[in-house]
Amino acid sequence: MLSTLKKPAHLRRDLLASLVVFLVALPLCVGVAVASGVPAELGLVTGIVGGLVVGCLPGSSLQVSGPAAGLTVLVFEAVQEFGLGALGAVVLLSGLAQLAMGALRFGRFFRAITVAVVQGMLAGIGLVLIFGQLYTMAGVGQPRSGLGKIAGIPRLATEIASTGAVLTSFAVGAATIAVLVLWKRLPVKVQAVPAPLAAVALATAVTAAAGWSVPRVDVQGLLAAIQPPGLSDFAALGSLAAVGTVIAFALIASAESLFSAAAVDRMHDGPRTDFDKELMAQGAGNAICGVLGALPLTAVIVRSAANVQAGARTKLSRVLHGLWLVLFAALLPAAIGVIPLAALAGVLVHAGCKLIPVKDLLPLWRHHRGEALVLAATAIAIIVTNMFEGVLFGIALAVAKSAWETSHVHLDVHETTDGRFLVTLSGSATFLRLPRMLETLEALPSGHPVELDLSGLRHLDHACRTTLEGWAQLRGVTIEVPARP
Numbered sequence: 001m002l003s004t005l006k007k008p009a010h011l012r013r014d015l016l017a018s019l020v021v022f023l024v025a026l027p028l029c030v031g032v033a034v035a036s037g038v039p040a041e042l043g044l045v046t047g048i049v050g051g052l053v054v055g056c057l058p059g060s061s062l063q064v065s066g067p068a069a070g071l072t073v074l075v076f077e078a079v080q081e082f083g084l085g086a087l088g089a090v091v092l093l094s095g096l097a098q099l100a101m102g103a104l105r106f107g108r109f110f111r112a113i114t115v116a117v118v119q120g121m122l123a124g125i126g127l128v129l130i131f132g133q134l135y136t137m138a139g140v141g142q143p144r145s146g147l148g149k150i151a152g153i154p155r156l157a158t159e160i161a162s163t164g165a166v167l168t169s170f171a172v173g174a175a176t177i178a179v180l181v182l183w184k185r186l187p188v189k190v191q192a193v194p195a196p197l198a199a200v201a202l203a204t205a206v207t208a209a210a211g212w213s214v215p216r217v218d219v220q221g222l223l224a225a226i227q228p229p230g231l232s233d234f235a236a237l238g239s240l241a242a243v244g245t246v247i248a249f250a251l252i253a254s255a256e257s258l259f260s261a262a263a264v265d266r267m268h269d270g271p272r273t274d275f276d277k278e279l280m281a282q283g284a285g286n287a288i289c290g291v292l293g294a295l296p297l298t299a300v301i302v303r304s305a306a307n308v309q310a311g312a313r314t315k316l317s318r319v320l321h322g323l324w325l326v327l328f329a330a331l332l333p334a335a336i337g338v339i340p341l342a343a344l345a346g347v348l349v350h351a352g353c354k355l356i357p358v359k360d361l362l363p364l365w366r367h368h369r370g371e372a373l374v375l376a377a378t379a380i381a382i383i384v385t386n387m388f389e390g391v392l393f394g395i396a397l398a399v400a401k402s403a404w405e406t407s408h409v410h411l412d413v414h415e416t417t418d419g420r421f422l423v424t425l426s427g428s429a430t431f432l433r434l435p436r437m438l439e440t441l442e443a444l445p446s447g448h449p450v451e452l453d454l455s456g457l458r459h460l461d462h463a464c465r466t467t468l469e470g471w472a473q474l475r476g477v478t479i480e481v482p483a484r485p
Contacts, residue, residue, distance in 0.1 A: 013310075030217065034344055035129070078249075089290065091249065094286055095296075106279070114371070119375050126353065126356045138170040150383070168214060194306065425452075451479075
């Protein structure tokens with residue numbers, strides 16, 4: 001940090017980048033908190049910890065941490081099931097789990113997760129986020145389950161069309177989305193203002209000038225919102241469901257952070273990320289967020305990309321962005337209370353759309369159809385069940401697909417001139433291919449000598465070896481098998 005002060009050019013770039021990241025982070029911190037069902041100030045607390053704490057720790061140099069849209073659904077479910085007080089306990093335990101994984105050098109293992117599962121996870125999160133925030137845009141309550149949110153859309157549409165107040169609120173959210181979509185088409189000088197900030201500011205100004213009565217953010221005050229977890233909150237986490245939630249927080253936050261780090265590394269030519277140290281930095285940040293009763297944090301690609309694109313050179317930019325959040329929360333807390341909820345919901349609907357890899361779906365289907373099915377199945381599983389179970393299902397499906405694809409065995413049956421049948425197997429023989437192998441072998445005419453050659457197999461698992469040896473013994477077949485390892 002001190003070496004940065006000796007380089008005025010870097011200092012100027014980092015200062016400007018920190019302001020850009022602050023302006024991007026501000027509406028997202030508030031929006032993610034509101035969508036998660038917690039006080040808006042807790043989103044700012046998490047953003048502050050992401051800047052001032054994680055920003056100073058080793059790991060990645062330019063990626064920025066804070067509350068993420070990708071965890072919104074999981075946080076909302078946790079708050080609904082265990083209560084707001086227990087959220088801090090869940091986040092604290094998740095942070096400690098991340099610290100342990102980093103210390104055990106588990107960071108590199110997250111790079112082994114198939115991209116299809118990650119994209120499916122993000123797509124599932126995005127869809128649940130989109131459908132859920134449509135209700136917030138309209139200012140009405142939303143169903144808890146993903147399927148309930150989707151099934152309730154016709155009723156929501158009817159309510160929007162028939163109720164003036166609901167229509168007004170939904171129009172504010174829709175206009176916010178329109179600003180976000182069209183912002184990139186405006187002159188470059190105008191785009192210097194981050195699109196989320198501009199969209200929320202315009203929605204706030206228009207609703208205030210028009211005098212529209214729309215739901216707005218409820219402001220409690222920063223200190224009042226901070227509620228550290230007590231012993232009773234930890235005691236409430238003794239169920240298997242609570243343990244699963246803690247594991248889900250830790251794994252998903254870690255995966256999102258490390259995938260983000262890999263993406264950010266491709267955006268700049270500075271120091272590369274140390275994945276284990278970054279995992280520990282994220283764990284330390286989440287542990288502190290848990291102590292403060294705040295939202296979980298993770299590295300956020302939107303803020304990180306804004307940081308790199310704004311010309312940041314060192315960690316100073318992300319630390320300063322946390323400082324600006326502190327000053328805003330201290331000096332202008334009432335400013336949050338004038339923001340329409342529909343505008344923040346519009347920002348999150350737009351963010352949810354970005355989580356769905358629309359451009360990758362068709363090429364993936366054309367060239368890797370199995371991966372596309374894993375992606376779709378993971379997303380659907382998240383909608384039907386929940387985040388944790390959906391991701392576990394996706395990983396299990398990816399492992400099963402990989403096992404099936406690598407278990408290729410070829411059977412070549414050749415009848416010799418003396419009436420013998422020579423059966424040669426090559427490839428990888430696993431229990432998954434046993435039905436096909438036995439069907440071929442049992443179809444051989446009885447009364448003819450058979451020679452079974454397994455020497456061409458690259459792999460022969462125990463189930464196949466035992467079954468084939470048993471079949472050969474019953475038929476009196478000569479068998480040549482690879483040597484046991």
